Amino acid sequence: MTTRARRTQRRTEALSRERIVKAAVELLDTAGEGGLTFRALTERLATGPGAIYWHVANKSELLDAVTDSVVAAALAVEPADSGDSPQEEIRAVALGLFEAIEEHPWLATQLATQLSRSPWQSVAPRVFESVGRQVRALGVPEGNWFTATSALVHYTLGAAGQNSANTVNAQVLGPGMDRAEFLGTVSRAWEELDPVEYPFTRAVANHMREHDDREQFLAGIDLVLTGITALRSPAE
Template sequence: MAESRARRRPERREEPLSRERIVEAAIELLDAEGEGGLTFRALARRLATGPGAIYWHVTGKDELLGAATDAVVTGTMTAAAEGTTPQEAVRALAVGVFDAIDAHPWIGTQLARAPAQSPLLRVFEHLGRQVQALGVPHAAQFTAASALLNYILGVGGQNAANARDHQPGTTRTEFLGEVSASWANLDPDEYAFTRGVAEQLRDHDDREEFLAGIDLILAGITGTAGITGIAARP
């Protein structure tokens, strides 16, 4: 009888539970359910274990969110290839973070929520080193790196929010077409510029526009007048 009951027991996980596996499962759950769906009960079900076993590796949800964010962000921090310019290194990091937020929309919120924690500091440090490599005076380096960081997080987060705000069953092309049409029908005196770029909105590529913005910021950073103006400010 005991042997029969043993054979009917549900299968348990075969791999040993580790912090890395917990973080991996948390990322999967966050991607599927969002931050609200990340509970230790749901995570325990996914890992076929008990909540107590998870608490052995992480102390609570905040630590788990930080570890999940750090794991995703670390994946964007690839070493620059030999011969890579500072501009190319910034672009590579920027698009890496942009793609990470696009694939994991909860990342943007976590990065903005805890600016003093390591995931965001990794990005800021990398940007700052490239700003230094561009020869930006020390007095202007914080402003230059901050401008890049804020643009990356702001546009990346907005792109992810726009994707979530699409009406169910509506494609991105259809959504942009509807917004573009509404812009084209705005009052021609009050919204002359917006009407004029309505067609560009319909046809634009989010990723390409994002990188074009990075290039504009880099051009300002490396411009002598821009650097002098920032550095001279009291």
């Protein structure tokens, strides 16, 4: 083996798929999907493009790997106490995904893309398995497993994605605008709606200003769980 070949082999071995994924997450967090290019990756990792292509074939495969890595970490909930109920386990899984999407604004779009484009890959089964096991543990009849689990997953990802979008939009509206200012702007706009056409929206406008995102999110999970647990047979 020549010296150059040995150096190339060592460099390829040192540049693991895990390092590439970690660097890609950092680029996505700071620059968004448009900033994730193989050129930017080579600069961040101080390597050549060939070493990266050894581990991932293209950007699509890289985005899949990055999404799977972040979701796997979000779902790696510490083993619960033996007394924890399936409801508490579901809340922990949902909150883990909520916080991951809040921390990584690009994740909501990637999750939606993967779940619709390639639900047979690892991300969809990871999420469904984490929630579905607990739905089954609740004693829900088997015929309702898929619907109940889908309701929880869709609510979790939809609400978490909207929360992340609100955070991003607040930053876009003006320099230094924080969440409270953004929600205040929305609340005032709702209060000024026509009282005949929008009586309900005007009535809850103040709640928009004052609500806590996590508390509201978990309250929504509890509402869904209330409906799901009603499916259990009386013997459960």
